[in-house]
Amino acid sequence: MVIKVPRKARTKSKTSVYQIIWRGANRQEIFHDYQDWIQFLDILKKYKIRYQLVIYAWCLMENHVHLLIKEGNEDISITMKRIGISYAKYYNWRYITTGHLFQDRFKSENVETISYLLTVVR
Template sequence: MPRKARVKSKTGIYHIMWRGANRQEIFHDDDDWVKFLDILQKYKVKCELTVYAWCLMNNHVHLLIKEGNEDMSITLKRIGVSYVGYYNWKYRTTGHLFQDRFKSECVENNKYLLTVVRYIHQNPVKAGMVSKADEWRWSSCCGYYGKSSYPKNMLDSEYILRIFSADTAIALVGFKEFNERKNNDNCLDESVYKKRISDEEARVEIKKMLGEIEIAQVKSLPKVKRNEILRKVKEIDGLSLRQAARIFGVSLGLMFKA
């Protein structure tokens, strides 16, 4: 059965949600987040995109973008191919990283545009990663609050802020109040929040799973048995691959491939 064609936005503005295949992590350290943002910045310029908001989580990405000089699907394919090439080189792996097809929705009016910006910025708050939206380094929130954000010239905030006021100072106050307001926003009709557990909590869950086997023994087990255990551990809700690798004393690549 052929895929349903994407609905074209009359404004050219789309909310994009792109996640790892099988919800796997796609960012493991600061270099990964920086690399993705550098790639996005490159294609912002090359494809003449307008970037209203973004938020990079561990296993998914939210973008609020206005289409540039080519179809949005083509631009996102360029971004994805570039990041996957970097990822496979760095972690010495192959295969799919992103889910086959990104999710998208058209943003056709200013009211929903603001809702999506807030939804994107509050992702890490609702996931329990931070207590305030501007504490998460890997979103556009700080840029809207007049603070430095990375990359320096990526955010196109003027249009959003002018919805609140033509006076920049007044607009910043109004935007911040709106951005931090409690809400039940659920854009794209899908909740992808995943609260992280601490290393201590992770060890408790791992020990329950291992039974009589000690955590320190796992890396020395025969390959088949070790990988069987690691695959089960990866199913623990809220446990990141980097945490698991650190706890077991194995490489991130080994966790990924198990």
């Protein structure tokens, strides 16, 4: 018998600022060309405007994403879910695939101080 343990809830940041890392499933590429990067940034911009996110920095690699974001008027987990679903739909449509694009849920670190914010940006 397998006993499932519920995953630990995210700790809310006192500043509402998070460093977010998202990886492709099995570390697969999630961006193959310039068009994919632009599509992801367009989706990010859409939700930035809609939910009043503050985006301090971003770095898109072939198989993962780094974001430095201040939560807007919606819980960061919900907003990130919307962004992930939107990009996965685009990706699956463009590359005629199905299934999960991202590995697990996104990882996040709370950014509570200016010095850590500067470290993350670096």
